Amino acid sequence: MIRDVTLADAAAICEIYNHYVTDTIVTFEETPVSVDQMQNRITSATASYPWLVFAQDDRVMGYAYVGEFRNRSAYRHTVECTIYLHADAVGKGIGKVLFSALLDRVRQTSIHTVVGCISLPNDPSVRLHEQFGFEQVAHFKETGYKFDQWIDVGYWQLLLV
Numbered sequence: 001m002i003r004d005v006t007l008a009d010a011a012a013i014c015e016i017y018n019h020y021v022t023d024t025i026v027t028f029e030e031t032p033v034s035v036d037q038m039q040n041r042i043t044s045a046t047a048s049y050p051w052l053v054f055a056q057d058d059r060v061m062g063y064a065y066v067g068e069f070r071n072r073s074a075y076r077h078t079v080e081c082t083i084y085l086h087a088d089a090v091g092k093g094i095g096k097v098l099f100s101a102l103l104d105r106v107r108q109t110s111i112h113t114v115v116g117c118i119s120l121p122n123d124p125s126v127r128l129h130e131q132f133g134f135e136q137v138a139h140f141k142e143t144g145y146k147f148d149q150w151i152d153v154g155y156w157q158l159l160l161v
Helices: 007-023 035-046 094-107 123-131
Strands: 002-004 051-056 059-068 078-085 113-120 135-146 149-159
Touching: 002 094, 007 035, 007 051, 007 059, 007 078, 035 051, 035 059, 051 094, 059 094, 078 094, 094 123, 113 123, 123 149
Parallel strands: 078 113
Antiparallel strands: 002 051, 051 059, 059 078, 113 149, 135 149
């Protein structure tokens, strides 16, 4: 079931997200996020943008949202998308269903462009974005440093016209 996020989802979202923080290069955050911090992020993000969760038997298995791409006013019709899945949900089609629902919701707004920022390598995320028509528009080499290694970042873009 896909639904809007609530503050009560913060602990489950932290469980999902903090795995990526501590064990992967998917996010450039290096310190786990507390439930209070996540609740603040949810409150801030949902004031202007959609944030969806995929729940199965009342368990959050993934979440996806869009947020501000840049804070200058001319960027107001562009957002950055984010999706994270629980380790138990990877490879089961949940990401595709959740991402589709998010993009459907974004299409109901005045958003013109959706940007995906992907740390590389990350073939599953690249495939997911490209399944929905995103095209790679940039590749920045050695942009982040985590786990004693330099990490590249790619940008994928979808025009909602």
